Amino acid sequence: MKKEGRKILLFDTGNLFFRKPLQTETKRKDALMRAELLVQSYNEMGYEVVNVGEKDLMMGSKFLIDLTQKAKFQLITANLVEKKNLAPLFKPYVIKEISGLKVGIFGLLDDFFIQAIQEKDPNLMILDPLSTSKSVTKTLREQCDLIVLLSQLGESRDRRLARENSQIDLILGGGGDALKAVMDRVNDIPLYRLEPRGGYLGRVDYTLVDRKRPVKFFISGERDEMEKKLDRLITRSMQIKSEMARSGQREETKMKELKFLESKQKELEKALLALEQKNFYRHTAIPVQLSIEDDPKIMKGVEHYRAESAKLYTPKASTLPEKGLSEKEMLARIPKDSLFVGAITCKKCHETNYRNWLKTKHAKAAQTIMASPKYAQEECLMCHSTGYGKMGDYVTVDDVPFYLKGVQCETCHGPGKGHPGKGKMERKVTLGVCRNCHTKDQSPAFNYVAYLEKIGCKISK
């Protein structure tokens, strides 16, 4: 877009740096390296403003402030303040100028997470987002043509905010529990968010014609529909004229239809002409495809991170290569109290299922990411291993215990500890279970029925 000469403002709505609580020193070191890489990459990409989410404060506010010393982008949040004097910890808003318009951007943090934040920073508090938004927008409205909120409140609170604060012109959302994208308008305020994990880029294109203050933008959908309708009318008129020319006859019904179409055409053209003087916006969610070339500078940073990260992890006994071991020896190496027991354990009673599974792509899921070093391995291990996040820290494939490599039985059916003593495995393989990993960006061709047929291990007992 920049190469095309288009003016853009690039934002992130927050929860950028950390994913979950970092319980070990190793994880903290790894997370710090990753966060530094993110700062460098965002600088390289030209991000201007980043909102602070509650996860960004996981290592404390001082850590975040220190981390972003080298950031070229501005960290903002309007409702995170010091208890003693209610002074905001970060800039509550910034004002950017683009195409002669002033755009005010402010950020909000979810006050639900105050306790978690106060564990690290007892001197901080989070003000109510709605009342904060009203006071900030009152200030910004005096100076700005467009007010944008970068939110980490979650979808339902974003909707409530849109209903109760009409001064906001655009809400870019994040946070909350929902994993789905949102493209909606509430109280005429556009509200957008993308599926998480960076698989998409959101783009709101503005066309500015009328600069009279207050500047107002309309959604282009209505104009686009009118243009499509006009195209259809013109096409149909040409079709009728062509039919009459071929037959050499002026049929009455066709003439009537033509007259009707031409009057509708004139109405639409008049309406479209009136719209030409209006300002519009249009939203698109762009999937970040494999076809997009990696930036060499950022890739260098990624490769450096991977190499440094791999040094942090030392293999455990149960991760030693299983080649040359008998099945009995392999089973003996699985810790007795392990939550996940591995497909090799399931094989004892479900041999046919096990052998069916061995033939599937799930069984080879660890090898596929080893063969594609292009991708950050920990990112891929979330789905290309079994029990990720529940079985201790491993970052590279080599660090995954041998009995948990790939997508095994327990990935779909739940942990096997206690089975069969505690009864049947209850976990049903629903569409939601599959969609956890077969997301739209990672698995665009996913079809639940067809894919289940391919990897289902066929009940034999």
Place this chain on the structure above:
Amino acid sequence: MIRVSLFLVAVFILLLQTPFPVSSGATKTEFSIVYTNDVMGEVEPCG
């Protein structure tokens, strides 16, 4: 002097009658706000 005045009047009348294309005068500008959210969002691990 009279000839000049007549000439000017004639020009003025011609101008009134000739439909010059009046441009809207408005320049169209385009820009974009591009964003990302929850880049480090989690996939809920199975199990």
